[in-house]
Amino acid sequence: MAESQVNVSERADGKPLLSIRHLHKEFDGKVILKDFSLDVKKGEVIVIIGPSGCGKSTLLRCTNALEDIQGGEILIEGQPIRKDAKNASQMRQKIGMVFQSYDLFPHKSIMENILLAPLKVQKRKREEAGKEALELLDRVGLADRKDDYPRQLSGGQKQRIAIVRALIMHPEILLLDEITAALDPEMVHEVLEVVLGLARSGSTMLIVTHEMAFAKAIANRVIFMEKGEVVEESSDPKAFFERPETERGREFLRSFEY
Amino acid sequence: MQSLGLDVLFKGTNFLRLLEGLWVSVRISLISVVISILLGLVAGVLMTSKNIVLKAAFRVYLEIVRIMPQMVLLFIVYFGTTRVFGWNLDAEASAVIVFVFWGVAEMGDLVRGALISIPKIQYESAEALGLTKQQTYLYVILPQTVRRLIPLSINLVTRMIKTTSLVLMIGIVEVLKVGQQIIEANRRTSPNAAFGVFAVVFLLYFLICWPVSRLAGYLEKRWAA
Numbered sequence A: 001m002a003e004s005q006v007n008v009s010e011r012a013d014g015k016p017l018l019s020i021r022h023l024h025k026e027f028d029g030k031v032i033l034k035d036f037s038l039d040v041k042k043g044e045v046i047v048i049i050g051p052s053g054c055g056k057s058t059l060l061r062c063t064n065a066l067e068d069i070q071g072g073e074i075l076i077e078g079q080p081i082r083k084d085a086k087n088a089s090q091m092r093q094k095i096g097m098v099f100q101s102y103d104l105f106p107h108k109s110i111m112e113n114i115l116l117a118p119l120k121v122q123k124r125k126r127e128e129a130g131k132e133a134l135e136l137l138d139r140v141g142l143a144d145r146k147d148d149y150p151r152q153l154s155g156g157q158k159q160r161i162a163i164v165r166a167l168i169m170h171p172e173i174l175l176l177d178e179i180t181a182a183l184d185p186e187m188v189h190e191v192l193e194v195v196l197g198l199a200r201s202g203s204t205m206l207i208v209t210h211e212m213a214f215a216k217a218i219a220n221r222v223i224f225m226e227k228g229e230v231v232e233e234s235s236d237p238k239a240f241f242e243r244p245e246t247e248r249g250r251e252f253l254r255s256f257e258y
Numbered sequence B: 001m002q003s004l005g006l007d008v009l010f011k012g013t014n015f016l017r018l019l020e021g022l023w024v025s026v027r028i029s030l031i032s033v034v035i036s037i038l039l040g041l042v043a044g045v046l047m048t049s050k051n052i053v054l055k056a057a058f059r060v061y062l063e064i065v066r067i068m069p070q071m072v073l074l075f076i077v078y079f080g081t082t083r084v085f086g087w088n089l090d091a092e093a094s095a096v097i098v099f100v101f102w103g104v105a106e107m108g109d110l111v112r113g114a115l116i117s118i119p120k121i122q123y124e125s126a127e128a129l130g131l132t133k134q135q136t137y138l139y140v141i142l143p144q145t146v147r148r149l150i151p152l153s154i155n156l157v158t159r160m161i162k163t164t165s166l167v168l169m170i171g172i173v174e175v176l177k178v179g180q181q182i183i184e185a186n187r188r189t190s191p192n193a194a195f196g197v198f199a200v201v202f203l204l205y206f207l208i209c210w211p212v213s214r215l216a217g218y219l220e221k222r223w224a225a
Ligand SMILES: Nc1ncnc2c1ncn2[C@@H]1O[C@H](COP(=O)(O)OP(=O)(O)OP(=O)(O)O)[C@@H](O)[C@H]1O
Pocket: A027, A028, A032, A050, A051, A052, A053, A054, A055, A056, A057, A058, A059
């Protein structure tokens, strides 16, 4: 399977936007990711699926340097990103991440949540960043909630704010880790709509999800992994979801049927 | 109807003396509280450290403070040190030492609790946005810690104010002691003074502690996440 990953179209400068090469990750001696390689080019939407505990979250966390790695390298625009490296904060600005649990800062209003990083990290002017924040809030339909606090919002609304908070940093790539998994069913749709909108407008995304219909609709490429390894990779999501080539892929998809 | 014994309060400077006694209590607790909070913040951060020796030391310290009655500590510091080390600590200094010894332990434990109650995802989402470690603490972690801490530490403050009544045991003339003196002096003329005087002392404590604990309740509600 590793060979098929080499076959990605390259950007004008010859480098993929995100390049994960021979990533090796262990927790306390237990191997979680084995020789994992993946290239993502600009504008691609890649969906990662796989059974619980196979290492999907760990992969995203390594990509954002929230975890240290034991081997291989992760490059953003050709530059390595590593936990505890001096430039980790700078590198992370190129990556937006939204987690499964609503992770807004509870002591800050919605507007303050969104503006914290642009003002403190990017040292932007409040007026300019505030204007962009309002535009983004409008895009996710929550402009009227800007002065509320996270506790006043539903889970779905909080996740949309978390997306805005990531977007305002103008990241090169968005990492979404099961952002609807903790939501009540009726709120899943409003969040996925926002993500679909981002895909349409050309955002580069690496998405972990258990929503198979959503995965099928949004993916340019699907990666099915198990026990820290890629089992099947497909650039034709429709075909993959109709009939996976591997037995394990078929089994996994079958587990979503009733 | 029996006299409530309130009349003695209006004799001479009795009421003024009670207020002076109250000021002694408040002064001892204020000084102790301020030092306890400052040192307690440091202790709390150290308590979350992964260093085993440090952790064990703080656990022993905390146990001692919780097991030992404050009165015993007062006696050890005030009477004991004079004998053994030849120090001549004045009573108020001894009281402050004991209350700080107690306050730092309790405050440190509160700080530790507040720090570890901040979920890991708060650190991670701040760092994922590109905030440095220092910025993460400054803008995300500490503000939340302080919000959790203030109501709890106010409760500690009221407990400390109440416990200052013990210092009369080492000869400090605080509000309760003044009350006793007034009662003693008027034993023959107004035998019911005990009721009236202690009721007023109760009221004075109440007037000090009640607003403080109301404030704690208010902040707790306002900052409930
Ligand atoms: N901090 C950690 N320390 C030790 N082991 C960990 C840690 N985080 C994750 N693991 C282990 O790593 C493996 C992969 O976990 P990970 O969270 O990446 O799985 P996942 O594919 O995201 O699963 P899910 O679909 O349930 O979210 C699991 O076996 C998990 O127990």
